[in-house]
Amino acid sequence: MKLISTAAFIFSFICSVSTSSPLVADIPARKPNIIFILVDDAGIGDFSTYGCKYGVTPNIDRLAAEGMKFTRAYSGSAVCAPSRCVLMTGQHPGHMLRRANQSKHGLLALPDGQLTSARLLQDAGYATGGFGKWGLGNPGTTGAAEKQGFDVFFGYYDQKHAHDFYTDHLVRNGVDIPYPQSGRKTWDDYSHTQITDETLKFIEQNKDRPFFCYAAWTPPHGDYVIPDNAPYSQKPWSEEVRNYAAMVGLIDKDVGRVLQKLEDLGLDENTLVIFTSDNGANEEFVKPLGSTGGLRGSKRMLYEGGIRAPFIARWPGRIQPNTTSDLLTTFVDFLPTAADLAGVPLPPAVDGISMVPTLLGKKQAARHELLYFEIYEPYFQQSVRLADWKGYRLGTKAPLELYDLKTDPAEQNNLAAIHPEIVRKIEGIMTAEHTPSPHYDAPEQPEKVTKAKEKTPKAKPLPELLNEENANPTPNDK
Ligand SMILES: [Ca+2]
Missing domain, CATH: 3.40.720.10 (Alkaline Phosphatase, subunit A)
Known part of the structure; x- marks a missing residue:
């Protein structure tokens, strides 16, 4: 694996990864235990x-x-x-x-x-x-x-x-x-x-x-x-x-x-x-x-x-x-x-x-x-969280599912058909962030379409997970 890849650069650019110096003034003289x-x-x-x-x-x-x-x-x-x-x-x-x-x-x-x-x-x-x-x-x-x-x-x-x-x-x-x-x-x-x-x-x-x-x-x-x-x-x-x-x-x-x-x-x-x-x-x-x-x-x-x-x-x-x-x-x-x-x-x-x-x-x-996430078990999956949007797919060229986590935290309503521009943006992110690995094969289409991909019953999320914008953020955290 290349430690500095093009994708890493793109990711760091997109994500505004911190390049600032440590907040020395904010840290006590003795380094804190973790x-x-x-x-x-x-x-x-x-x-x-x-x-x-x-x-x-x-x-x-x-x-x-x-x-x-x-x-x-x-x-x-x-x-x-x-x-x-x-x-x-x-x-x-x-x-x-x-x-x-x-x-x-x-x-x-x-x-x-x-x-x-x-x-x-x-x-x-x-x-x-x-x-x-x-x-x-x-x-x-x-x-x-x-x-x-x-x-x-x-x-x-x-x-x-x-x-x-x-x-x-x-x-x-x-x-x-x-x-x-x-x-x-x-x-x-x-x-x-x-x-x-x-x-x-x-x-x-x-x-x-x-x-x-x-x-x-x-x-x-x-x-x-x-x-x-x-x-x-x-x-x-x-x-x-x-x-x-x-x-x-x-x-x-x-x-x-x-x-x-x-x-x-x-x-x-x-x-x-x-x-x-x-x-x-x-x-x-x-x-x-x-x-x-x-x-x-x-x-x-x-x-x-x-x-x-x-x-x-x-x-x-x-x-x-x-x-x-x-x-x-x-x-x-x-x-x-x-x-x-x-x-x-x-x-x-x-x-x-x-x-x-x-x-x-x-x-x-x-x-x-x-x-960005990807995983290869029990089958290949990619997901992206982009602000309140969540994209999910089962192959690098498979159709993207799109959810609005703000209104739909349980990911029930696939909005891909009505937001093609967001779909394209997230597909581009998935392509950019996925660096091929010699140890894993990322399929273009779902690997196990005949197998039920999800057994979990759907339920209503807990109130604590629904009202994110109503949480009690710290003053500068918005
Ligand atoms: Ca574990």
């Missing part, structure tokens, strides 16, 4: 601050009450590895290496010399630790986490391994660590227990220097198992659904433990905490729990339900509490934001923008005019 909590496969409808219908997540509510909640945030992609690749490289899915979990050439590991968010922060003097699921290179490959900017990575390197919460081993910096099992499937046997403990230990060990803590926690994905599925044990759902709901509750509890640790260590005001999810909820949880918030589609799809993400940022004393932002953002923005926070120049060949002005309540000059 805790990025990335949960796996949780939908925006799983969290009470976004209108969850089946339970409450009080600690994540607290993050929003003490920080800024984003209403138009997107993950990196609609499945795990590509989403994490966007987060780490700052490149969008039409430019980066890992555009599906698998490829024609098997698992693709990040190459030597890849710029990652972790490497950037490590080079800027941060202690860097990752805990949970990596997925961008197995031990021994160039993509292993400890070769991509992490001082320490503990958990799962391989995504399939990450399904196993009662595993007999986890991995630390590429080395297998036995994980003792009592056989009773207790909390001590449950891998997330130790992964959270290691997350907290890393924060404590590095309290006196800037640190980047990447809490890539695996619940509520993987095998849907948990030692105790209270308070949902009596709900009239399948056991998997009860367990999934309880796994969301576990995440919430552990977010609370992180906040308590920061308070105990006196780090609140020097730590940015970001909470988000790597892709939309699995289709299995859409109907019983409303996990995609009533948006169309689910995990693996580039309709909103597959990519719209919860995204909350808390930084006491810096981010105004209880604020909402409708800034269009995806994981592509994390690397430039990290550069800004660390006071280092924005590297070239990055597709994102720094969100720091928005976080600090200042004028956000650099904005995305569009967001």
